[in-house]
Amino acid sequence: MFRAGGKISHRFFSAFFLVAVIPIVVMGFAMYRAAEHTLIDSAYVHIRTIAQSHATKLDTWYAERLNDIRVLSEMTSIRELCTAACAAGAGMSGITSPAVDSSLAENSLALTRGKSPAYQSIHILAPSGAVLASTDRHSEMIVTKRYLQDLERLKRSHGPVLSPPHQHSNGAWYIHLTVPVYSKDGKLIAAIFAILDAFGTIDPLLSDRVGLGNTGEAYLVNEEGKIVTQSRYLSAEQRGRTEFATLGIVSALARKNGISMYKNYMGREVLGSYTWLPRYHSALLVEMQKDEVLAPLRTIRTAVYATVGVMGLICILAAFFLSRQISRPIIDMANAARSIADGSLDRRISYSKDDEIGTLSSSFNSMANELAVLIDSLKQKEISLQQAYDELVRTQKQLIQSEKMAAIGELAASVVHEIRNPLSSVKLNFQIIGRSIDRNARLYEHYSIGLAQISQLETMLSGLLDYSKPMELESVPLDISGLVNESMQQIQPSVGSCAVELEMEDRLPQVTADPGKMRQVLVNIIHNAIDAAGQAGKVRVRVSVPEPKSDGAVLIEVSDNGPGITEQDLKRIFQPFFTTKEHGTGLGLSIVKKIMEAHMFRITVSSEKGVGTVVSLHLQRK
Ligand SMILES: Nc1ncnc2c1ncn2[C@@H]1O[C@H](COP(=O)(O)OP(=O)(O)OP(=O)(O)O)[C@@H](O)[C@H]1O
Ligand SMILES: [Mg+2]
Structure with a gap:
């Protein structure tokens, strides 16, 4: 089974899918990462700004206090x-x-x-x-x-x-x-x-959490790591007891300023700004929990998923239809090629677009046309070759047969010649003796039988001579109805009480043949039919023009209601000397066949046991 079509469309689909969907997924992922970075970066800037604002507030607070005390001093x-x-x-x-x-x-x-x-x-x-x-x-x-x-x-x-x-x-x-x-x-x-x-x-200054969301806070840590100001998550007692060492606190106490992502004193991931305030001997921490900062990412993620999903779906559908569009003509072409290989030479591809596949299709179609013409001419050549071969075989057979017959004829002619003269002498002497025998005497009966046997021997010898002689035809345009009527007259003496019917079409075409030989054929066939039908039987001679009508074609059918011929005998009836009759020579049908073949006419016999026999003479050149 041809499966390449399925595979090629899969390959096209995979290629389109990879080319279209992977970049979309990568783009979606990149967009998501970019959004994440942007969010984090802007959160850092925001936190840093708040930290600076708190530092400024602390400076102001200090300046006010210093001013008060300085005035006093x-x-x-x-x-x-x-x-x-x-x-x-x-x-x-x-x-x-x-x-x-x-x-x-x-x-x-x-x-x-x-x-x-x-x-x-x-x-x-x-x-x-x-x-x-x-x-x-x-x-x-x-x-x-x-x-x-x-x-x-x-x-x-x-x-x-x-x-x-x-x-x-x-x-x-x-x-x-x-x-x-x-x-x-x-x-x-x-x-x-x-x-x-x-x-x-100071607490009220830092407890202003505007811009720090629900999780953000700003607080001061002293040099020991203790949280000095209010905490969102710890009581005053807890703050006073514990020294913390988060990344933000440690960095600030090491006199560093910066922003980073780390775990706060509660162990939660935060984005934080840490600043060392030398005047206060303290670190200022401003932090916001990462979850809250990245909360908008959830919406972005959903949007990215939805966009990637929709675009991906569109790409899958586009890849599917595109791969089908491209692979279909190729599959059609493969199917057409298979059909042509299976013998349907009239199969063509109907693809009208003016593109590469269109060019391929028209090339394929013209190739199929040329192939059809080629195969047709090959078939014609095969037929004529077969005919030539049949002709050769037939000619060869005829040649062998005629050579055989020539050899047999030569032998038979010399045998017949050698036998005929003594047999004539025997017959003559037999007739002389017969004249002196009383016709009523018992000896005369023996004399008659002997004479009949001699006559039969003579008939057989002339038949043998006839059969073995090379066939020389004197063909002339023949009036079939005249031939049939003459033949009917010739068999008249042997008809006896057998019913012989003649049925003949009015306008019969002329056939070129040897009249004497053709009469011999017809007489032989009718004799056989009368012999088979017997005295109480029926024989019918039908002369017609066979369908489809053509020039010079006549069909003569001789049928009888005799016992018919067995299948085994049917194969042998044309062999010389095959006979089932007591006084038959078995040469009748052999001579008939020889004459018919010399004319290039056909003879066929169909018979059914118990029903009768039909012998058909096809007077038409093969
Ligand atoms: N119409 C027929 N019905 C039945 N058998 C037939 C018919 N025609 C021929 N045959 C058979 O074919 C055999 C050969 O016929 P063929 O004419 O060659 O010789 P024959 O008739 O036996 O002898 P001959 O022709 O010398 O009288 C016959 O002996 C007969 O058995
Ligand atoms: Mg016969």
């Missing part, structure tokens, strides 16, 4: 207080001098404290740590301890000092701002020490 009343205290030796003893009136300065401190809830308390301290004035006298011990640390730093930096955020015993987070107070001649005479509530004032 430059106030005349406070300077005088500090100068007086210094002169009174407060710096040495560490206690407030009772001679110095601090009420004016304390009023100024209270006013400043009232400006912002950030101020927990404000103190004026001598370099020794002695409290010169304070908004809160009860916090003396704590102030002194922290102050001494900050004072050292202040002396080193010669400017205002902001302490790292730290927890007080109440658990709250504080920052200290220490600003120096100088005398007129530039000598450090005291410092203003402000305790700032980090939790209460």
